[in-house]
Amino acid sequence: MTTKTDTNPALRAELGLGPAIGLLELCSVARGIEVADAVLWEADIELLAATAVQPGKYVMLFTGAVEDVRSSVRRGAELAANDLVDQLMIPNVHxxxxxxxxxxxxxxxxxxxxxxxxxxxxxxxxxxxxxxxxxxxxxxxxxxxxxxxxxxxxxxxxxxxxxxxxxxxxxxxxxxxxxxxxxxxxxxxxxxxxxxxxx
Incomplete structure (x- = not known):
């Protein structure tokens, strides 16, 4: 197997994943930036990616201890409200x-x-x-x-x-x-x- 060339701009560079990952996907870029700031203040997490994606959505991906990630996903979803498109929290990602x-x-x-x-x-x-x-x-x-x-x-x-x-x-x-x-x-x-x- 050979390494694939990076064809996926933005969602990444150097990921150092912890025991859990969380992701919030919003339909508003402006609200997405606001939510990204809020989740960073909520708990001790590491923001791995925070970027606009097509078609005008905003995605943030973060890692940390299970309870910290869970708390940040919960806070972000509350703040995003009707702008939330989807979310995830995986305790032990494959x-x-x-x-x-x-x-x-x-x-x-x-x-x-x-x-x-x-x-x-x-x-x-x-x-x-x-x-x-x-x-x-x-x-x-x-x-x-x-x-x-x-x-x-x-x-x-x-x-x-x-x-x-x-x-x-x-x-x-x-x-x-x-x-x-x-x-x-x-x-x-x-x-x-x-x-x-x-x-």
């Missing part, structure tokens, strides 16, 4: 989600047994779905793409044996569906080698 946020996904030369894709309407839903998928079956995440260049949507791609990819995609898609944020899920057994090179 290592491959961390790598995806670090832009350390990979490309594969050759063939894949199966390819899975889960597409969501929000950033938070995609990260939560990816975490759930990776904790469900033995699969590898190829990429986690967040908002920019996607009209506000996000998606992730997985590979592994067909049965594992099916289980992982089903788990991730089900979580996104429960949140009302699933756009589409796809499972492709033995994708064409030319497609694989462009993933």
């Amino acid at each position: 290592e491959q989600v961390e790598q995806g946020l670090r832009r350390q996904g990979g490309t594969v030369d050759g063939t894949l047994d199966a390819l899975g894709v889960v597409e969501t309407h929000t950033v938070a839903a995609s990260i939560l779905a990816a975490d759930q998928a990776l904790k469900t079956a033995t699969v590898d995440m190829l990429e986690l793409r967040i908002a920019n260049g996607l009209g506000g949507k996000s998606y992730f791609t997985l590979t592994g044996e067909v049965s594992d990819v099916r289980s992982a995609v089903t788990a991730g898609a089900s979580l996104a569906t429960e949140r009302g944020q699933l756009a589409r899920e796809v499972i492709i057994p033995r994708p064409h080698v030319d497609l694989v090179r462009h993933l």
